[in-house]
Amino acid sequence: MTPLRETVETVERASGEYRYGFVTDIETERAPTGLNEEIVRFISAKKEEPEWLLEWRLKAFRMWLGLEDREPRWANVHFPKIDFQEACYYAAPKQEGDGPASLDEVDPELLRTYEKLGIPLREQEVLAGVAGAGNVAVDAVFDSVSVATTFKDKLAEMGVIFCPISEAVRDHPELVRKYLGSVVPQGDNFYAALNSAVFSDGSFVYVPKGVQCPMELSTYFRINAQGTGQFERTLIIADEGSRVSYLEGCTAPQRDENQLHAAVVELVALKDAEIKYSTVQNWYPGDAEGKGGIYNFVTKRGACRGADSKISWTQVETGSAITWKYPSVLLQGDRSIGEFYSVAISNLRQQADTGTKMIHLGRDTRSTIISKGISAGRGQQTYRGLVRVQPKAGGARNFTQCDSLLIGDTCGGHTVPYIDVRHPGAEVAHEATTSRISDAQLFYCRQRGLDPEEAVSMIVNGFCRDVLQQLPMEFAVEAQKLLGISLEGAVG
Amino acid sequence: MSEPLLTIRNLRASVDDKEVLKGIDLSVAAGEVAAIMGPNGSGKSTLSNVLAGRDGYEVTDGEVRYDGQDLLAMEPEERAATGVFMAFQYPVEIPGVVNATFTRTALNAQRKARDESAIDAIDFLKRARATLARLEMDEDFLRRDVNAGFSGGEKKRNEIFQMAMLEPRLAILDETDSGLDIDALRIVATGVNAMRNPERALVVITHYQRLLEYVVPDSVHVLADGRIARSGDRELALELERAGYAAFQPA
Ligand SMILES: Nc1ncnc2c1ncn2[C@@H]1O[C@H](COP(=O)(O)OP(=O)(O)OP(=O)(O)O)[C@@H](O)[C@H]1O
Ligand SMILES: [Mg+2]
Numbered sequence: 001m002t003p004l005r006e007t008v009e010t011v012e013r014a015s016g017e018y019r020y021g022f023v024t025d026i027e028t029e030r031a032p033t034g035l036n037e038e039i040v041r042f043i044s045a046k047k048e049e050p051e052w053l054l055e056w057r058l059k060a061f062r063m064w065l066g067l068e069d070r071e072p073r074w075a076n077v078h079f080p081k082i083d084f085q086e087a088c089y090y091a092a093p094k095q096e097g098d099g100p101a102s103l104d105e106v107d108p109e110l111l112r113t114y115e116k117l118g119i120p121l122r123e124q125e126v127l128a129g130v131a132g133a134g135n136v137a138v139d140a141v142f143d144s145v146s147v148a149t150t151f152k153d154k155l156a157e158m159g160v161i162f163c164p165i166s167e168a169v170r171d172h173p174e175l176v177r178k179y180l181g182s183v184v185p186q187g188d189n190f191y192a193a194l195n196s197a198v199f200s201d202g203s204f205v206y207v208p209k210g211v212q213c214p215m216e217l218s219t220y221f222r223i224n225a226q227g228t229g230q231f232e233r234t235l236i237i238a239d240e241g242s243r244v245s246y247l248e249g250c251t252a253p254q255r256d257e258n259q260l261h262a263a264v265v266e267l268v269a270l271k272d273a274e275i276k277y278s279t280v281q282n283w284y285p286g287d288a289e290g291k292g293g294i295y296n297f298v299t300k301r302g303a304c305r306g307a308d309s310k311i312s313w314t315q316v317e318t319g320s321a322i323t324w325k326y327p328s329v330l331l332q333g334d335r336s337i338g339e340f341y342s343v344a345i346s347n348l349r350q351q352a353d354t355g356t357k358m359i360h361l362g363r364d365t366r367s368t369i370i371s372k373g374i375s376a377g378r379g380q381q382t383y384r385g386l387v388r389v390q391p392k393a394g395g396a397r398n399f400t401q402c403d404s405l406l407i408g409d410t411c412g413g414h415t416v417p418y419i420d421v422r423h424p425g426a427e428v429a430h431e432a433t434t435s436r437i438s439d440a441q442l443f444y445c446r447q448r449g450l451d452p453e454e455a456v457s458m459i460v461n462g463f464c465r466d467v468l469q470q471l472p473m474e475f476a477v478e479a480q481k482l483l484g485i486s487l488e489g490a491v492g
Numbered sequence: 493m494s495e496p497l498l499t500i501r502n503l504r505a506s507v508d509d510k511e512v513l514k515g516i517d518l519s520v521a522a523g524e525v526a527a528i529m530g531p532n533g534s535g536k537s538t539l540s541n542v543l544a545g546r547d548g549y550e551v552t553d554g555e556v557r558y559d560g561q562d563l564l565a566m567e568p569e570e571r572a573a574t575g576v577f578m579a580f581q582y583p584v585e586i587p588g589v590v591n592a593t594f595t596r597t598a599l600n601a602q603r604k605a606r607d608e609s610a611i612d613a614i615d616f617l618k619r620a621r622a623t624l625a626r627l628e629m630d631e632d633f634l635r636r637d638v639n640a641g642f643s644g645g646e647k648k649r650n651e652i653f654q655m656a657m658l659e660p661r662l663a664i665l666d667e668t669d670s671g672l673d674i675d676a677l678r679i680v681a682t683g684v685n686a687m688r689n690p691e692r693a694l695v696v697i698t699h700y701q702r703l704l705e706y707v708v709p710d711s712v713h714v715l716a717d718g719r720i721a722r723s724g725d726r727e728l729a730l731e732l733e734r735a736g737y738a739a740f741q742p743a
Contacts, residue, residue: 443546444584448598448654449572449605458597462588462637 030228031090037061040197043090047166050173060186060196067190075353076382076414077322079258079295087260089198091228151215160244161206162217165233168204175206179237183266183303183330191262191324192299195231199264202232207242207273216472218247221263229260236266238273240306245276247475256292258321263298271306271333276314278471280479283319285486288377290349293321300327301357304336304365312339313356314470316479318486321350326384328357331365331393338367341467343479345486346379346411355385355416360426364395371402372464374483375411376490382414389426396426404434405463407456407490442491452491457484495560497522497693498662503554505542512538514718515554520711522661523690527704527729528697530715531737536697537581539715540666544578545571558662572598573605575661579651579668581697586638591650592620594638595657602658623656627683644671652683663687664695669703681706701733716740 031042040061044054071082155162161172168176186196203219221232238244261283267275277300286293296319302311313327329338340356358367373381381404389396404413415432437459445455460483461468468476496519503516512535520526530536542549543556545568556563563571586594600610611619617634624631629649639647648668655663665684669677684707687694696707704712704726712728714721714737721740722728 438584439547440584441586443544443568444580444586445598446568447544447546447572447578447580448594448658449569449602450598451567451569451601454597454601458589458594459586462586465588 029092030088033088034085035087035089035198039089043198043200046090046092047169049166049169052177053169056181056186057197057199060193061198063187064190064193064197067187067193071190072324075324075384076380076416077324077351077353079322079351082260082295084194088228089231090200092200155213155215155217158211158214159208160211160213161204163204165199165202165204165235168206168235172204172206175237176204176235179235179266179268180233181266183268183301184264184299189299191297192264195233195262195264195299199231199233202234202263202265203236203246204234205236205244205246207238207244209239210241211239212242213244216245216247218249220249229262231261232263234263234265235268236275236277237268238270238275238309240270241272242270243274245472246278247472248277248279249282249475249478258286258293258295260295260297261320263300265298265300265327267302267311269302269304269306269309269311269336272308273306274310274312275302276312277302277327278475279313279315279317280471280475280482281315281317281319281323282482282486284321285319285348285350286321288348290321290378293350294319296320296323296325298323298325300325301330302328302338303330304333304338304362306336307333307362308335309333310337310339312337312341312470314339314341314467315343315354316467316471316475316482317342317344317352317354318482320352323350323352323354325354326356328359329367330359330361331367331396332361333365334362335364335366336362337365339470340367340369340371340385341470342371343374343464343467343483344372344381345374345376345483346381347376347486347490349378351380353382353384355383357386357388358398360387360389360393360396360398362393365393366396367398369398369400369402370466371400372467373402373404373413373415374407374460374463374487375404375413376407376487377411379411380414381412382416384416384418386418386420387428387430388420389423389428391422393423394425396423398426398428400428400430401466402430402432403463404432405460406434406436407487437491453484453488456487456491460484460487495557496520497524497559498563498695499557500543501555501557503539503542503556504552505538506550506552507538507548511552512718513542516715516718516720518713518720520662520693520695522693523688524710525688525694525696525707527709527712527726528695528715529699529712529729529732530721531741534715535718536715537666540578540581540664540695540697543571543664544568544576569601570605572658572660573602577655577658577660577663579648579655579663579665581666581670583639583642583647583651585640585642587640589638590635591638591653592617592634595620595654598654599658620657623653626686627653627656628679629653645673645676648672649676649680652680655687656683661691662693662695664697666697667699668696669698669700677703678706701729704729714740 031039040057044057184192187193205217207213269275283294283296304311311329317323331338338358344352344354346352356369369385371383373383375381383402387398402415406413413434417430419428421428441459442455461480468479471479498520500516500518503513505513528536551564596616620634709726713723
C-alpha cells in the first residue's frame with residue numbers, strides 16, 4: 001500500500017463518518033480573543049502590512065461597528081446569536097522568521113495533514129503523476145495563513161501571479177490596491193465588513209493580457225485551530241483576453257462548537273477575459289443532532305468589467321452546518337456572460353440558503369443559473385436568487401432552472417426567485433421543479449444489484465449531472481464521491 | 493433428481509393489509525422456461541415483486557428456496573447478485589443517469605458482491621455493443637438516460653438488454669411482451685431464447701399466446717386469485733387463448 005493511501009485509510013478509520021475530521025497537533029500562534037481596533041492592528045502588524053492596508057482595515061472595522069446587530073436576517077436559517085467577542089481572529093502554525101520559501105521549510109506535520117487530505121503539495125509527486133494529483137497548482141491555507149504555493153515558478157514564466165494575498169500585498173501592491181474591495185466594498189454587508197477588517201490570508205491571482213493560464217489553480221482551505229474563525233480573502237484578476245480556471249476545496253476538523261468562516265472572494269474579468277471558479281465545499285456539517293459544524297457566511301462576487309468577458313461559478317456545497325452564500329456576477333461589459341451552476345446538499349440538520357445574483361448592466365448580456373438542491377434527513381434548503389436587468393441593459397437574457405430533490409419527509413426545499421426587470425426588451429425565463437427519490441427508483445436500482453446508498457448516490461448524481469459536468473475533471477470525480485458520502489444514512 | 497432452482501411453497505403475501513398471494517406452490521428447474529398467465533389483478537406482478545424483495549409486500553406464510561438458499565431472507569441487491577433478475581412490467585426512469593453507466597455500475601456491484609473483478613469501461617462497451625447488435629437496438633441506447641423519454645416498447649427492450657448484460661440465473665419477465673410491436677416482439681423473443689441454457693431458469697409472465705409461439709415454454713401455469721389454479725404444458729396456453737379465464741374466476 002502506498003503511504004498516501006495508508007494515511008487516507010487511517011484517517012477514514014479514525015474519524016468515522018466525516019473523513020476529514022481529524023485535528024493536526026501543531027503549535028499555534030494566536031491573537032488574543034475578541035475583536036477591537038487593537039486586534040485589527042495586531043493582524044496587520046503580524047503581516048507587516050503597509051500603512052494603506054492598515055487604514056483600509058480600520059475603515060472596514062468602523063463600518064462593521066456601524067453595522068453591528070445588522071447581520072442579515074432575511075435568510076431562511078436559524079442559529080443562536082454569535083458573540084463576535086468570543087472568537088479568535090488570528091491563528092497560525094508557529095514558525096521561525098518569514099513564511100516558508102520552499103516546501104522543505106514547511107512543518108512536516110503540516111505536509112502530512114495535506115497528504116492525509118489527498119492534496120498534492122509536493123510538486124515532484126504531481127509531476128510524477130501520483131494518483132489523484134492532476135495538473136493543478138495549489139495554494140494551501142491552514143487556519144489564517146497560507147502554507148505553501150506550488151508551481152509558482154512555472155506560472156511566473158508566463159507572467160501569471162499566483163500567491164498568498166499577503167505576499168501580493170508586499171510584491172504587487174499596485175494591483176492589490178487597485179482591485180481589493182472594488183467588487184465587494186468594505187461595507188457591502190455585515191460579514192464582508194468583518195472580513196475586510198480581519199482577513200488573514202487567501203489567494204491572489206493575476207493573469208496578464210492574452211495569457212491562457214496553463215494549469216488549474218487551486219486553493220485548499222482548512223480550519224484546524226479551536227475557537228477560531230477563518231476569514232480568507234481571494235482576489236482574482238483576469239486581464240484582457242486572458243483565461244483562468246480556479247478551484248477551491250475546504251475541510252475542517254470535527255468539533256462540538258460552531259466555527260465561523262466568513263470569506264470574501266472578488267473576481268475581475270476585463271475585456272474578452274474568462275474566469276471559471278469552482279468550489280467543492282465540505283466543511284464539517286455538524287452531527288445528526290445539529291451539534292457543531294461550520295457557519296459558512298461567504299460573499300463571492302465577480303465583475304465582468306469588460307466587453308465579451310465571462311465569469312462562471314460552479315459550486316458543490318455538501319458541508320457546513322449553515323451556508324449563507326450567493327456567488328454573483330455584475331454584468332457590466334456589453335455581451336458579457338455570467339453563469340452559476342450549483343449543487344447544494346442539506347442532510348442531518350444542515351441549513352443552506354444559497355443562490356446567486358445576476359445583475360445585468362451592459363447591453364446584450366446573458367446569464368444562466370442552474371441550481372440543484374438536495375434535502376435529506378432534517379436538512380433545510382433554500383434557493384434564493386436575484387435576476388436584475390437595469391434600464392440600459394437592452395437585449396439582456398437570463399435562463400434560470402431550479403430543481404429540488406427531497407429524500408424522506410423530514411426535510412424541506414424552498415425556492416425564492418426575485419426577478420427585477422427594468423428594460424422592456426429583456427428575456428427572463430425561470431423554471432422550477434420539486435421531486436422526490438421514489439421507492440420505485442430505489443427498488444429498480446436495488447433489483448439490479450446496487451445497495452441503497454449506491455442507489456441514492458446514483459440517482460442524486462443523475463439529478464446533478466448538468467452541474468457536475470461543469471466541473472474540471474479532477475473535481476468532478478471527487479464531487480461525485482462526496483455527494484454519495486454526504487447522503488450516507490439518508491435512506492433507511 | 494436434484495432440487496429445482498426455484499421452489500415456492502404455500503407463499504402468502506399481502507399489500508396494504510390485503511391478501512394478494514393466497515398460497516402459491518410452484519417449482520422451476522434450471523434449464524426450464526415456465527410461463528405464468530392469469531387475469532388482471534390476479535397477483536402476477538405481486539409474485540414477481542415478492543421474489544425480487546420489494547418493500548411493501550408482506551410475506552405472511554410459506555417459503556421460497558432458490559439455489560439452496562432462503563430467498564426471502566435476502567436483501568433485493570443480494571438476490572440480484574446471486575442471479576435473480578426481474579424485467580419490470582413498468583420500467584422506471586432515472587433522469588440524468590445514462591444507460592451505460594447504470595448497467596455497468598449494476599454489473600460491477602453484482603460482481604463485487606460475488607468477489608469477482610470489476611469490468612472496465614472498455615470491455616463493458618465491447619460487450620454492450622455486441623449485445624445491442626444482437627437485440628437490433630441502436631447504440632444510442634447506451635448514451636440515453638435510463639428509460640427517460642423512452643417509448644413503452646423501448647423500455648421493454650432496455651430490460652432485455654440489461655438482462656443480457658447481467659446474465660442472471662433466474663429471470664422473471666413481467667409482461668415484457670406487452671406494448672411491443674410485432675417486429676419488436678420477435679426480436680425480444682430471439683433475445684430471450686438466446687438466454688436459454690441448462691443452468692438458467694426463465695419465468696415468463698404474459699397475457700398472450702403469441703410470445704409463447706416464439707419462446708416455447710416447458711410449463712404453463714395459471715395464476716388466478718392468488719393461487720396457481722392449474723398447471724400444464726403449452727397446450728394449456730392455447731386452451732386459455734380459446735376459452736379465456738372464465739373457468740378460473742372466483743364465483
Ligand atoms: N402497491 C400496491 N398497493 C395496493 N394494491 C396493490 C399494490 N400492488 C398490487 N396491488 C393489488 O394487488 C392485486 C394484484 O395486483 P398485481 O399487480 O399483482 O396483478 P397482476 O396479476 O400483475 O395484474 P396485471 O395483469 O394487470 O398486470 C390487485 O388487486 C392490485 O390492485
Ligand atoms: Mg402485472
